[in-house]
Amino acid sequence: MIGGLFIYNHKGEVLISRVYRDDIGRNAVDAFRVNVIHARQQVRSPVTNFARTSFFHVKRSNIWLAAVTKQNVNAAMVFEFLYKMCDVMTAYFSKISEENIKNNFVLIYELLDEILDFGYPQNSETGALKTFITQQGIKSQHHTKEEQSQITSQVTGQIGWRREGIKYRRNELFLDVLESVNLLMSPQGQVLSAHVSGRVVMKSYLSGMPECKFGMNDKIVIDKQGKGGTTDDSGKSELGGSGKQSIAIDDCTFHQCVRLSKFDSERSISFIPPDGEYELMRYRTTKDIILPFRVIPLVREVGRTKLEVKVVIKSNFKPSLLAQKIEVRIPTPLNTSGVQVICMKGKAKYKASENAIVWKIKRMAGMKESQISAEIELLPTNDKKKWARPPISMNFEVPFAPSGLKVRYLKVFEPKLNYSDHDVIKWVRYIGRSGIYETRC
């Protein structure tokens, strides 16, 4: 299991050091600094091993978190734990920075004592932790016996992510379907790979211990409902008739509140939600994706000292919808000496420090087209190696889900309290963003 956990600043100075196992000595702290943080070459793996000790590290801004072990630990678990540790710290003191860590070092030690016992991760849900790890230490004495046992049963209980006795005057919930659409396209416009990775984020302000059921236009569910016990073929024909009503989800994962065995057997998503904001599910689709933009690049080398670039972007969605925050990034060679840009819409600038022309458009409606042309002057070099031509990348935000996912319902039942599904105010929002949206040129 995890033998120790260290936090360093960018210089490699230790901010936090907690050792859980006897086989990890103080020298491990230095070993990581010397071999990774101060290493002359870039470290080429997030897992490293020196002197028979393994180090796992992640970096958040300029803070290094490192977990150390001498055993054959579950590597995936260690990284998941490090991410979780970051989440917990963020929940307690927002940004992970050197200053915040120093300001909260007592708290961090207290957290590390609680969520990692002898190197075994324990309950690390912030909802639960915040009930008894507070920086008003004295508060703990005021807990009544009932409160105490409520805390412990929550920390260890089956529903560790929610406490009992939550009350809201107005029962309300917000569902955000956030998708990032990823694309890799060849210069000729052939889709090399495309997928949507989506998340359903829920903000729940519900009283008591509400039982929720979430439904979406999942092809498997719709097909099943359409024709109860019939064969596959008829299911398909029905779908063919009804157009693109359901989507094929390649895979999805759920927050730990969702009853996985129920999803596995009935494909229904039922759960008791944590209070406040959390991520209900993640999913991935690859079929029938709506690609909101198409990028058409044209790069011409004119002699050895000049490049001509022309890029056309086309929006591909309903004209009534508006895309926002559009940004096209056209990489330029390292030996660029000057750039002239002309664009029809928005603003374009050559940013020498980023080796790219950045073209920004605030808004653009569907089924439109825009164009940029640039002349890039190059310094002659005798570098034999050709310019690698990194892909043109794009950022945007659209008010629909590129996967086609639709929320069909979110039902809330709370048998003990007297509010019904109808009394809950529900909001649903769809946002599609660019993930890695690249076109090779």
Add this chain to the structure above:
Amino acid sequence: MEWASQLCENRGLGSKMTDSKYFTTTKKGEIFELKAELNSDKKEKKKEAVKKVIASMTVGKDVSALFPDVVNCMQTDNLELKKLVYLYLMNYAKSQPDMAIMAVNTFVKDCEDPNPLIRALAVRTMGCIRVDKITEYLCEPLRKCLKDEDPYVRKTAAVCVAKLHDINAQLVEDQGFLDTLKDLISDSNPMVVANAVAALSEIAESHPNSNLLDLNPQTINKLLTALNECTEWGQIFILDCLANYMPRDDRESQSICERVTPRLSHANSAVVLSAVKVLMKFMEMLPKDLDYYGTLLKKLAPPLVTLLSAEPELQYVALRNINLIVQKRPEILKHEMKVFFVKYNDPIYVKLEKLDIMIRLASQANIAQVLAELKEYATEVDVDFVRKAVRAIGRCAIKVEQSAERCVSTLLDLIQTKVNYVVQEAIVVIKDIFRKYPNKYESVIATLCENLDSLDEPEARAAMIWIVGEYAERIDNADELLESFLEGFHDESTQVQLQLLTAIVKLFLKKPTETQELVQQVLSLATQDSDNPDLRDRGYIYWRLLSTDPVAAKEVVLAEKPLISEETDLIEPTLLEELICHIGTLASVYHKPPSAFVEGSRGVQHKRIPARAGSGESAESSDVGQSGPSEAPPAVIPSQGDLLGDLLNLDLAPPTATVPSVQPSMQMGAMDLLGGGLDSLLGGDIGGSPSMGAGLGVAPAAMPTALGIAPAVGGGLGDLFDLGGGVGMPTGSYVAPKTVWLPAMKAKGLEISGTFARRGGIIQMDLTLTNKAMSVMTDFAIQFNRNSFGLAPAGPLQVLTPLSPNQTIDVSLPLSTSGPVMKMEPLNNLQVAVKNNIDVFYFSCQYPLSLIFVEDGKMERQVFLATWKDIPNDNEAQFQIKDIHLNSDAASNKLQGSNIFTIAKRTVEGQDMLYQSVKLTNGIWVLAEMRIQTGNPNYTLSIKCRAPEVCQFVFLCYELVLKN
């Protein structure tokens, strides 16, 4: 602490002071100041002081001098302060054990506190204080906490048992904590169950045979129930524990799989990977024709792909594991090639791993896409990545025949870029393509030759030279090209030198007229002017071959080369199986068994995949060392510094990561020479061509040993006749069952098990060779190191046909005792080297001494008496042979079968005294007196010998023979 002082300035701001100020106390005399503050009456001041102490501790300052003062602050009702003091205690208690005792009372008291959080805190902290005296006091509170009414306390106590076990394992066992811990598996609270499972798994790892976890269908059921209810971490503990279970049959296996599959949708990647581990392992037991088997296979792909949208560090872990899964079950991800395409912004460690998997998944169906991608990658920035991409193109050509032509043209395009490392890498892979498709792409040789000058890496130079030598007849100026390399012969690396030597010999055999001078030159450079024994040996072999029999030389040097296999870098199957059992863990990230990077006993036990229904036996065969002295587990001798190894080794070690299954061709050539070529030469001609024998005799001193098989043939035969011509003896000597001497894991897929037998005066080593690798094994040879009784092979290892994958062959190797002698420790230890086309492997085994008891070992009575008296009493050793239910005659007969001869028998007061003699092959006599009391199963054995060190081993033979 620079940053600490920088922050001093912020202090002045005063009003909004935060905890970072505690890092600022670095002044002189601070310890003294802190001491005063710690003893202050004001609670707030005390707390501030403790915070300062902890801050100093964090930056590595020694504040142990404050121990008593800090511990004094422990008695507080302020939980925050208490936690800080505990943190201090955990750090320094070990260095101040006596003072740590001061804290015990508070701990014991806290364990009784009405607040469960405080009870748990006390027991948690106490377990972290590694002081023997404290652990004694810990037992009572821990016992109570394990049965506490509050689940939070119980789950903390469960982990505490593991802590205590780490400090004092005996104490945990004596106090019966292990049983209490086992009971917790049935606890009503899922988190208690999960922590108990984690603690038990850890303890069980340090007692590999204890059966501590005692997994049976009932406990498994409890675990599966808890799995649905506990935290994500608890699910990981439980799944990792489940993976160690061996289901009774395929039905149980299926029902566990069914209950584990829902975990594949968990948001936590570690839960997913652990579930994948359980499924990968248990599906091995399911019959392949089962519908469920297919369903399960389909279910595995999506979650694996989803792992690739995790953060890069987790992607890396996932990719390393997918690499294993793809090797074990390629069908799972065969349609998912696209998700492994490299993104421009992927971290380099993700890129390299993706590339590996792309090559594994490449097939005729997707090759066009893959090639287009690889070509794209070959223009990227990172040198390692580009090299790997170029190499990958070559591997595609070898793997998918239809694509070979496209690959070659892509490689040629890349060579045109003239980027130095791209060109070199391309040439290395083109050489492999030539090997795979001879006489197909030679048209490109001209282009390759243009780039001769830019090659500065040994591997690329060697590859180029190989190409020139191989196609010397088509390259007009081959002699000029090779000659140009020859100028700086002594500055080249060994790899290039060896290659150059072979290439020029090839050239000579093809165009003998023009190149006589060149070959003379290289032979003299290699033999007379070189210090490198490998080079010299190869040079001499060529020289002699060429001077005695050019036809034979042609057959050897220009022999048809074996095919290279399609898959490369495959992990050896037994290791792969073990790694599959470690999915998700560090072992699967390193692709090494845990024993390679974990110290001590932990995790060193090898895990195995359960056998498919109906083939339960096969899994048992790898068990080693059941009983008996001759079956001690074989030790693998490290290869360094071993004379034998060096000789057989030559330049076998592949120069790069390319693994043995595809030997770069030049190595193949070399091996053919020493292996197939020479062996057959020696085997066939040994009698007929004395000139060759003599010729070899002149070769450097090391040579005769390398060819030690040759003289041994003669000698061995002689021995055979000597012994065979002796007395007709009963052949009923005891032969131990075969044991695994060389596990496949340590020998790149070759498993050797064996035993020794003496049949009618002939010593035989009975071997079973099993090929557990993916490629065919050929060219077997065996050699012994010098040993106590001069055992040596009396003939070559008769493996006439190549050993194909999964094939097993039984071989009997006659042994002689005329080999070189060196005393071994233990005396009967035999170090063996076995060579095949892949590598040389070393192991050691022990033979029963009865192997060298000769048939004419019956001493004359008179001589016996005299000798017995003659040997000093100090040399007498006494042993007890227990539990033998034979009468003296039966025992005597049995022993005679193993050449232990009874000379006389005497009965005194119901006690039979047998006088026996044994003669060893080296002429040493061993005398024995065995006393057998009727009705008493324990025999007393007295052994006398002039070489007393053999007594122990003679006794072991007695025991072995009598008990079997």
